[in-house]
Amino acid sequence: MSGSISQNIAGALFKARKVVLVLFVALTALLGYQASKIQLNTDISKMVPLDHPYIQNYFEHKNDLSLGNDIRLIVAETQGEDIFNDDYMMALKEVTDQVFALEGVDPSKISSLWTSNVRWNEVTEQGFQGGEVIPAGYDGSEQSLEQLRTNVLRSGQVGRLVADNFQSSVVHAHLLDALGDDGVDIPALSASLEEIRSTFQDKYPNVRIHIVGLAKKAGDVMSAAQEVAMFFFLTLGLIALLLLLDTRCIRSALTVSICSFVAVIWQLGIVSTLGFTIDPYSMLVPFLVFAIAVSHGVQIVNTLANYVASGLSSLDASKSTLQALVVPGMVALVSDAIGFLTLYMIDIGVIRELAMAASIGVAVIIITNLIVVPVVLSYVGVSGAAVRKIQAGEEKDHPLAGLFARFTRPGMAAASIIIAVVGYAGGIYLSQDLKIGDLDKGAPELWPDPCEEMDCPRGYEPKDRYRYNHDVNFLVSNYSVSADVLVVMGKTPQEACNTYQAMQAADDMAWTLQNVEGVQDVATIASATKMIATNMNEGSMKWATISRDQYALNNVMSFMPDSLYNLDCSLTPIYVFLDDHKAETLDRVTKAVAEFSETRNNQDVIEFKLASGNAGVEAATNQTIEASQYPMLALVYAVVSILVLIAFRSIRAVICIIVPLGLTSILCQALMAQMGIGVKVATLPVIALGVGIGVDYGIYIYSKLSEYLKQGMDLESAYKETLKTTGKAVAFTGITLAVGVIFWVFSSIKFQADMGILLTFMFLWNMIGALWLLPALGRFLLKPASAAK
Known part of the structure; x- marks a missing residue:
């Protein structure tokens, strides 16, 4: 059934290949113009979970509070x-x-x-x-x-x-108002x-x-994110060079590189047309689109070169390549697109826009690479050097191909599965320390200052990449008040924020929070009342209390700072100054507020509500990510599994493709835990996007392997043949993309360096998992008969 579908698609496209190329050029010009108009997102509200109760509480009282802006x-x-x-x-x-x-x-x-x-x-x-x-x-x-x-x-x-x-x-x-229509x-x-x-x-x-x-x-x-463009073009050039060295064909290398770059232009053009913007977090998407496009392009070039080496003309080889790869390629790309779209369930604007941008980018690859690359190669062909390399490879086995083929043997396969089980167990154990949110002081998106503030000479001038965190260190080291502030809202009836009952409840809240680890100080209307009452009574500390006399409290209000109550005295903020905004600190403080509120909230007196201040935003973001992390990953794997099941109509295929992918995800989380990288806005998308890229490897290898098994070959022989074509392309793609992103460690933005490390790991481990673990699983799951189903 899938064979006839692929034949019909390939036949129709190659009959109209000139029209395909004309439309491709026209759309590229149009979307290139649209891409030139894309803007950098400067809206802080897109980095905030607007539907979170904390943020909704802030909106209810936004005229009386600051959101840490x-x-x-x-x-x-x-x-x-x-x-x-x-x-x-x-x-x-x-x-x-x-x-x-x-x-x-x-x-x-x-x-x-x-x-x-x-x-x-x-x-x-x-x-x-x-x-x-x-x-x-x-x-x-x-x-x-x-x-x-x-x-x-x-x-x-x-x-x-x-x-x-x-x-x-x-x-x-x-x-x-940073979240208003006219944001800063x-x-x-x-x-x-x-x-x-x-x-x-x-x-x-x-x-x-x-x-x-x-x-x-x-x-x-x-400002530092502008470097991302430089890293993108560096990676593009490096991948193109490695592609040329691998294929030994400048025509096919240029075709794949140009069409992959065009996929990025299309993605940016469509995103711009839909009114979306680009921000420091979604700047990852153009590279991922390019990487996925190259991955599919390499499969096309290798398959086409094999057909030419077998004696077909460039036109027939291109048509046969499209016919062979259109179904697995579309399954892989649709899996990627829908998998990326699952990120949309996270209620944070920048992640939702990233999800849309990545899904659009992967969808356009179906046209720019899966269809256009074979059509272009039908005209330009591949070089004789590329064909001779393929023919030489057929005459002798590559030593690595022989090594990976051994994993189909019963003993090696069983050992591999045991190692994978140990890897799963070890990864789960080590990832228990994985934290949500920031794990460092200051701004973890930027590099920490190597000069500890107490050791810095007066007048020390840091490098630009360290400047912000150096400034944060200076504030923390020299002032009693932190830059990390959580604001608890004390809501009362009108003209009741200065009643004894409301002030006493606020004072009790302050005392509770002052005894929470990570809290520097707490400022409330009650603490100000005590100080003012003392000053009004000749500095006598006997008066440092909250009077039960309402007239005395009314008198105090004439000296009260207006930041501690609103105009109709129906809201009194409680300012909680924190040592830092680490995830653990925020979790302890918000839990303490919630526990106190459960026992002391009385709407007739005062109702305590979380939260405002910059620490309130961080806490809301952490909670949103924590609630969405595992449901999102489960949905990604569910979608990919269903699409693989539909494409291959085999539970065995799902297990062979998904199990290596899951091992990479678990080990990536363990790596994050051991490196002190928290799950946050910058890193959560990387975990999901890594799944999308990795599934391509497994789908292509399984598709080719099952094809040889249907021909009656034994598993080891079938896998050897798979490694000569698809396996070789998978290995090249994984290594090349890993080499490309490892240079991100030199970025001025720390979170981009972190993403470079994570992506390098995922590219390599997805490749290793597909080449090593998939055939080992296949030894116990696959037979020629089962693959033919």
Whole structure:
């Protein structure tokens, strides 16, 4: 049945091969124009699971909260003993003025020693006194600077806006709604911040500026991601060169390389036409499309060269090649496309767009490579050198072919299966330590700073690839407040956030969280109330409590920072400052909040809801990935298994193809666990995409093997013949693609380097599994009769 279908497809296409090529060129020109218009995604909302309860809770109160979309510019004094000198203060003033002028910054939410919202207060015998931290009439004199020092000490900003060692201070700015319709232009903002850094470090030799924040991190990743194009073209050239060396035919090597590159152009053109964008995470997709296209192209060239070596003309050999490969090729590509589409079940915008882009890219390979490559080769043919190489290979067995063929023998096959079982068991055991989310401090997408902050000399200037994490280290080492903040929302009836019951519940929540490992500090309306009440009573610590007198609490509210309650006093945020945003830290804190809320939530008094802040986003993302990881993988394998079953109509075929694939996935997870690579937005797609590429190897080998078995050959002889054609192409593809991606370890983006390591491993192990384990399984499952079913 499949033979007649393939004959009809091949016959129809070769009758209209000129029309096929004209349409191919026309579509390439059209989609190439569309591809030129594709844009880099700068929308942070696509990196957030918008339907997660945490994010939905944030949207409910978005006018009263921040989602962690703030930036901190730390202006450090590198020469003087501390910041209390006029040169430094002038530099800080100018930096603050520049931050006010930044596009995307909310000017009403900027804090610095130079802003009027940063004040000092004290209680004296005459009553309350206070004012702005910068003294009225500041003129840079010794007297003004001494007054400034006194005001800073009285302001309560040491450890927050001013470093514990008084050698730096912060300009803290909130951005406009990063998830709104008019989101912040992240690359433009990041570039403006870098301009501020370079301008003032050049103007003031005694100043170094460190910049941290979610938007700055995203901007640095997007900036460094431009390198991906360089790595793509490097890989393209390297694969084309290796293809030429393998085939010894410049015509076929150029045909496969050009058609594979055209597949990338088509993919980008269709994605652009549909209104999608490209982002640092989906930049992996063009390479994968190229890799899969080359994989199928190599199979076509090797099969066609074998037909020519047997005496067929270029036209007849091309037609026979398409007829032989159209069914297994389409099964493999459809499996890839549907498998990639299963990533869509993960409710994160960048992953869903990656799923669509990868599925589209694989679908176009059916035309650009599976159909067009044989048609082009029917005109250009293959070189005599390629044919002579095939003929020479038929006269003598390659030593590796003889080695792999031995795995079909009963003893070697049984040993191989035992090794595979041990590999499964060992992989499962080692992958128990696999974590969800980030496992390092700072931004794991970028390289860690090799200079530990406490060992860094003052004024140390890191390389660009380390700069962001160096800046994070500087903040953590010199300030009491972390850049990782989880915000718990305390929702109350209107005008009830300052009742005794609500404040006491918030205070109890704070006490619970302060005793959770990984929590630095907790700021609540209750803690501020205690401090204000103490100040109102001559600093007596006996008053550091929450009064049961509502009139006293109302009086306290006149001094309460507006960041601790909203306008109608129906929401009070609880700010939880964390040591880091590691997955374990976030898990401990969110579980502590959830457990406390189960016992203390009372909507008539206060209801605690998670979560806002940058750590809240990270926690929501981790939970989304954790919930989707194994269902997604199960769906990938289910889809691939069903398509293989439909194509070969044999459970034995499914086992032979899927078992080696599963071993690679398990071992990849074990590798991630041992290397400290967490499952997150950047790495989860790699696991699924690796399955898609690996299944191609198994399908092609099984298809050719079953063909020889149907002819009545014994398993070892059939596999030897398979290795001369399809097996050789699989080995070449796996090694070539692995060599191509291993260069990613030199990327300025750490997550791209991680993906390079994982992909190299998966390309090689998928190849080894298909060549080694598939025939071993076949020894106990396959017979000529069963293969013919």
